Amino acid sequence: MKAFSFYILLGALFSRTDAAEQKHIDEAYSDVWGVINCDSSITYPNYPRPLNDINGIQIDTEIVPKEVNICDAVRDALGSDDFVNNAETYCTCLSNAVYWGSSSNAKPSFDGEINAHITGPYLDWIHKDETYLSNNDYTIITDRASVVKNQLAATNGWTFVRAPEIDLATYKRLSKAVMSCYTGTCDEPKVRAFFASYVENADSVIDSDFIRILNKWVALFESLKKRTTDVQTYSKLVQARLKTVSSKVNSVKANVCKNNACKGSTPANAFKKYASTVATVKSLQGVPIAAGKALANIPKMTQITLNAIKYTTTPADEEHYLNLMN
Structure with missing residues (x-):
């Protein structure tokens, strides 16, 4: 002793x-x-x-x-x-907390420099000490509140969807997953495994207002598709009926108006109203074409929305995540 x-x-x-x-x-x-x-x-x-x-x-x-x-x-x-x-807290964890921030070997891990040369043991040790201090009612001071308030505020019509926060335990898993990418060859399955776990457990994203909005868009596009199809069908029917009616009216007019019989105000006004109606109906001739273009675009917009839902709620392939680190 x-x-x-x-x-x-x-x-x-x-x-x-x-x-x-x-x-x-x-x-x-x-x-x-x-x-x-x-x-x-x-x-x-x-x-x-x-x-x-x-x-x-x-x-x-x-x-x-x-x-x-x-x-x-x-x-x-x-x-x-x-x-x-509380001797272990005072004499070990607090002491280590001071050391990790000043040691050249531990500082990259301590500062969260994920693309620096980081090593597993330091992450484990830092995580252990932070957990111990937290469990003993020490408050870890961060600028989180300021960042959330000033940088994640919904402004100018934008809505922020917040993913699960990266705490030290999650950061440790991320760092270990990508560590080999900066010290050798990337362990691609390990990189994707981390992101897959993170995305699949991101209830705040998967069950977010953003996803609910996108799902409503899919339903809206389906409804628009049906209504646009109906408009296209009915406008074609109207155009077909117009041709038939026009032929009959022209035939009637030719027979009735012989020898200037239609010079009076009554038949003249009747044919004038008919001509106005025909002009209105003819102005709808572009509707089937416009409806056709809309119908061609709706599946594209639906697919874009479905892709947004997929990429937000389903992990991407390995190449996508590796490109993020380049």
């Missing part, structure tokens, strides 16, 4: 307020080394004992030491079990 000077412990504990503000966390922990498992001790003065000569006259004083377990000493000094109970 490691022994410490009593005065070192006093400096670390009894002056704990100043120490907490001035000492680096690693230095503070070294003063109470062994407190995590309570496997070290300190030696401090217990009581004085006089040293006498052969005549019984005191010639000196000996300070009799006492060895105390480091955890007992910390409890006595601080008056509670808080530090001992």
Whole structure:
């Protein structure tokens, strides 16, 4: 077991307020080394004992030491079990959190530089420490709220569909999946497996307003197809009837209006109204053509919408995801 000077412990504990503000966390922990498992001790003065000569006259004083377990000493000094109970958090996880952000090897993983040279162990260690701190009620401060408010706000008619958030555990899986792409040859099945898992579990996307809107579009296009087909059919029938009616009216007019019999206002007005009706009906001659063009476009628009639903809710092939990293 490691022994410490009593005065070192006093400096670390009894002056704990100043120490907490001035000492680096690693230095503070070294003063109470062994407190995590309570496997070290300190030696401090217990009581004085006089040293006498052969005549019984005191010639000196000996300070009799006492060895105390480091955890007992910390409890006595601080008056509670808080530090001992949270020693691993204070002395390991917090210390590591400082280290990961400054270590050249760990920093790419710590900063989320997925296209940098990242290695698996650091991701695992960082994830372990963050999880431990989170489980012990430490708040991980991020700019998430600001990003959501300022960058994901629905403006100018746009609607944002938010995919599942990338927490550290998800980021770790993503990094491990694409790591080989930056250090060697991409493991294509592994890359797709990550995205497949992410997309297939993205309930916030699969069951989003966006997908519901697209599904409504598919139904709308189907309805438009039926109505446009009806318009095309009926407009052709009207044009066919117009030809028949026109022939009959022209025949009647030729027979009735012989010898200027139709110069009067009554027949003239009747034929004028008929001519107006015929002109209106003839103006619809372009409807079948326009309807035909619309019918040709509706399947294309339907397919585009179906593709949007597919690509949003179904993982793409490996090549698509590999191209994202180029």
